[in-house]
Amino acid sequence: MSYTIEYERWLSQTDPATKEELLAAAARPGEVENRFGSMLAFGTAGLRGIMAAGLNRMNVYTVRQATQGLANVIAAEGQEAKDRGVAIAHDCRNHSREFAMETARVLAAAGIRSYVFDELRPTPELSFAIRELNCIAGVNVTASHNPKEYNGYKVYWEDGAQLGPEKAAEVLKQIRENDIFNDVHVADYAAAQAQGLIRTIGAEIDEKFMAHVLEQAACPEAVAAVADTFKIVYTPFHGTGYRLVPEVLRRAGFKHILPVAEQMQPNGDFPTVKSPNPEEKEGFSIAIELAKKENIDLIIGTDPDADRVGIIVRDAAGEYVSLTGNQVGILLTDYIISAKKEKGTLPENGAVVSTIVSTAMINPICAQSGVTLFRVLTGFKFIGEKIKEFEASGAHTFLLGFEESYGYLAGTYARDKDAVVASMLIAEMAAWYKNKGVTLFEALQALYAKYGNYAERTVSIKMEGFNATERMEELMKHLRSETLEEIAGVKVVAERDYLKGTRQVVGKRRSEPTGLPESDVLYYELEDGNTVIVRPSGTEPKVKLYLLVKGESADAANALLDRYEHAMRELLK
Numbered sequence: 001m002s003y004t005i006e007y008e009r010w011l012s013q014t015d016p017a018t019k020e021e022l023l024a025a026a027a028r029p030g031e032v033e034n035r036f037g038s039m040l041a042f043g044t045a046g047l048r049g050i051m052a053a054g055l056n057r058m059n060v061y062t063v064r065q066a067t068q069g070l071a072n073v074i075a076a077e078g079q080e081a082k083d084r085g086v087a088i089a090h091d092c093r094n095h096s097r098e099f100a101m102e103t104a105r106v107l108a109a110a111g112i113r114s115y116v117f118d119e120l121r122p123t124p125e126l127s128f129a130i131r132e133l134n135c136i137a138g139v140n141v142t143a144s145h146n147p148k149e150y151n152g153y154k155v156y157w158e159d160g161a162q163l164g165p166e167k168a169a170e171v172l173k174q175i176r177e178n179d180i181f182n183d184v185h186v187a188d189y190a191a192a193q194a195q196g197l198i199r200t201i202g203a204e205i206d207e208k209f210m211a212h213v214l215e216q217a218a219c220p221e222a223v224a225a226v227a228d229t230f231k232i233v234y235t236p237f238h239g240t241g242y243r244l245v246p247e248v249l250r251r252a253g254f255k256h257i258l259p260v261a262e263q264m265q266p267n268g269d270f271p272t273v274k275s276p277n278p279e280e281k282e283g284f285s286i287a288i289e290l291a292k293k294e295n296i297d298l299i300i301g302t303d304p305d306a307d308r309v310g311i312i313v314r315d316a317a318g319e320y321v322s323l324t325g326n327q328v329g330i331l332l333t334d335y336i337i338s339a340k341k342e343k344g345t346l347p348e349n350g351a352v353v354s355t356i357v358s359t360a361m362i363n364p365i366c367a368q369s370g371v372t373l374f375r376v377l378t379g380f381k382f383i384g385e386k387i388k389e390f391e392a393s394g395a396h397t398f399l400l401g402f403e404e405s406y407g408y409l410a411g412t413y414a415r416d417k418d419a420v421v422a423s424m425l426i427a428e429m430a431a432w433y434k435n436k437g438v439t440l441f442e443a444l445q446a447l448y449a450k451y452g453n454y455a456e457r458t459v460s461i462k463m464e465g466f467n468a469t470e471r472m473e474e475l476m477k478h479l480r481s482e483t484l485e486e487i488a489g490v491k492v493v494a495e496r497d498y499l500k501g502t503r504q505v506v507g508k509r510r511s512e513p514t515g516l517p518e519s520d521v522l523y524y525e526l527e528d529g530n531t532v533i534v535r536p537s538g539t540e541p542k543v544k545l546y547l548l549v550k551g552e553s554a555d556a557a558n559a560l561l562d563r564y565e566h567a568m569r570e571l572l573k
Helices: 003-013 016-025 031-036 060-076 079-084 096-109 123-132 165-177 189-194 203-214 220-226 241-251 281-294 325-343 362-369 380-393 419-435 440-451 468-481 554-572
Strands: 047-050 086-090 114-117 137-141 150-157 198-201 231-235 256-259 298-302 309-314 320-322 350-355 372-376 397-403 407-409 453-462 490-497 502-505 511-513 522-526 531-536 542-551
Touching: 003 016, 003 031, 016 031, 047 060, 060 079, 060 096, 060 137, 060 150, 060 165, 086 096, 086 123, 096 114, 096 137, 096 150, 096 189, 096 198, 114 123, 123 137, 123 150, 123 203, 123 419, 150 165, 189 198, 203 241, 203 419, 220 419, 231 241, 231 281, 241 256, 241 298, 241 419, 281 298, 281 309, 281 320, 298 419, 309 325, 309 419, 309 440, 325 350, 325 362, 325 397, 325 407, 325 419, 325 440, 350 362, 350 380, 362 372, 362 440, 372 380, 380 397, 380 407, 407 419, 419 440, 440 453, 453 554, 468 522, 468 531, 468 542, 531 554, 542 554
Parallel strands: 086 114, 086 137, 114 198, 231 256, 231 298, 350 372, 350 397
Antiparallel strands: 047 150, 137 150, 298 309, 309 320, 397 407, 453 542, 490 502, 490 522, 502 511, 522 531, 531 542
């Protein structure tokens, strides 16, 4: 069906406000093709896009269509699956509550029970609720840290993790086979509530969730020792962490938690920041000013759906600096292992799980501590799968999972990254070091002195235009068609193509399996021991470069990052 025909269908079958928006959009060149030239992509990360009218946008119609696809998959599982139901949560974004309620209405029309949170909640609590309530699936309406124009629709399965590739393909098939107007059915919300098909959940799940979070403390007595003097500045960036993060910190024993008042109120317009992303120091400007006034050493910020956390600490000169996701992952891993060793609680079969694009520095930290390290594909669902494996086999005890993109999880109560438990553990870690007369910045420098000058950089190359997805596919296809022999003058010794599932040593005919599932990732091992990785984003029109290096000094490592970034940007032109 051509995009013009689809546009005309929407004009004839949508509500008056949508029609008015579409008529206005038609006056802008290329806008109709942009909105109707393709469907909003659905994958393992669900849907994500700009909120507006159109087939390639987030709106009530595309949310309903996606939910109908999910409903069909659940219905195929049988009556028991329908009765187990779906947990539904949402973040602070504009239209998030509306989209969550529309999701429940479509499920109800299919005879599927849903449990809808009474207001916004952190993503990890949704993951927990699925398991706690024995649901068959879960839906979270969120676009994580994306700009305010975006929203998203994440789908989880019964294990509490986001959909795996096979299940996502089933839902996508149903979405494509169902007409967005004729095959999507919607129930009345109040009537569905009266029938028991839509149920409200809230405080009771909060209490159980927080109890599990608090159980993950590695050394709670460290907090008690410094509680009278230790101060934390906290900001939720107008998002879902505004209640539970401060409450968990208080219950963990912290007495002085200073909230950034201007950012504590949930607001989908994120009025005090350019971007609600804890990776970007700009968003912490108000928090830093508060910290300066109060002479505070630790600032914690969680993203809008409270699954990722960023921190600001003081460096050797007393300046406030941000730590990367990799650096926090290194610190947390070393802290949890060290604190448990001190107390004699480190299990003999302890395991840490990280991703193939995260820091190489984690390798020697785990090796020297006798902890097994597992590497998985990007996406916390793969860390969740490892937790599931450990529980089934008993071969390992899960200590920590982390991604370079500021996501961390300790404990097995959830299957997604959790900024609530990460905030607690980061604060506890800072207290533990304070007892030793050491700051977090000094602790990080000590790790570099011990293990070497590792450094990492993630570079995002944005693809513009409505055909951005096709252009990303062409770029990856081109890279695969011409084997790279060198990058920045350094020989490529092996190439891992996770789409083919092979590791090919340059110059040899035989290849070996990667041992990981299929994924659109190219991983280049260089002669100097460093790594360059290319991967298209699963949620945004971006190609991502991951540069992982080790230098003779910090300056040498940064010079390597600059060198490889320049070479890859030139190549990808």
